[in-house]
Amino acid sequence: MKYTKATNYALHIMAYFVKQEGKDNLSLQPLASHMDISPTYLSKILTQLVKADLIQSTPGVNGGYSLRKPKTEISFYDVIQAIEGSGALFTCEMDENRACHIEKVMRDAEEKMVNHLKEKRIYNIV
């Protein structure tokens, strides 16, 4: 569970979709102006959200993007995982074979963070 700028964009984008739930498809250009991101960069992030089945897209005239699931089912974790994957923050590459006690503590710590992100839903903050 690492974070980049794209993570932040994705979370803000999803929050916007949750706010606009029920309205028409949102297309790239208006979204880009509203979020103040370049359309091409935004496009890459949206494509990742589509692949993770959080939103759906339709090309062509009147196309755009819209939520795929009920808004109550979308956690912070879901969104971040869509962008960053689910790799651990910390990996010990020293004691290759045997279990590393340090890694264990670090993973347990990260798990507490992740659990919080699984509990919190996007609609909790719109």
Next chain:
Amino acid sequence: MKYTKATNYALHIMAYFVKQEGKDNLSLQPLASHMDISPTYLSKILTQLVKADLIQSTPGVNGGYSLRKPKTEISFYDVIQAIEGSGALFTCEMDENRACHIEKVMRDAEEKMVNHLKEKRIYNIV
């Protein structure tokens, strides 16, 4: 609280110091062979631990490094902070002025991880 390879080295180094507590100063070369890190790179990490007052160093013949505090007082957090500082993992740069609700959730999540790292001591795992 971000992590790099240097974080992992530092934690393993401190674990070794805790194990060796009470023995003579450990100097760079033996430490480097034991940890399998290049001496010059190790030196940079040790210098950071010295600056954070976790260990102390003495130059010259029979010099080296040794623990600065009672081993029961050294948390994972202390070590990581010495290497990485205490910057947050996640920062929202969008809503410059007003508080960002997304950032709030992310910071709360991180805090749970950090609290775990403050509770766990190095001597717990040696």
Next chain:
DNA sequence: TAATTAAAGACAAATACAGTCTTTATTATC
């Protein structure tokens, strides 16, 4: 004074991230 040790800082290579540009594929409308 010489030998041993740590500290500091310049430097290089590798990696990851942010962001742009161009081309292709799909859909609706005329």
Next chain:
DNA sequence: GATAATAAAGACTGTATTTGTCTTTAATTA
């Protein structure tokens, strides 16, 4: 069927961070 509007894909560049090396300087003991 042609055209316009839209998303998807992929190559590419610039920048920042991290890892690691090398060289020089400073401190301490014998």
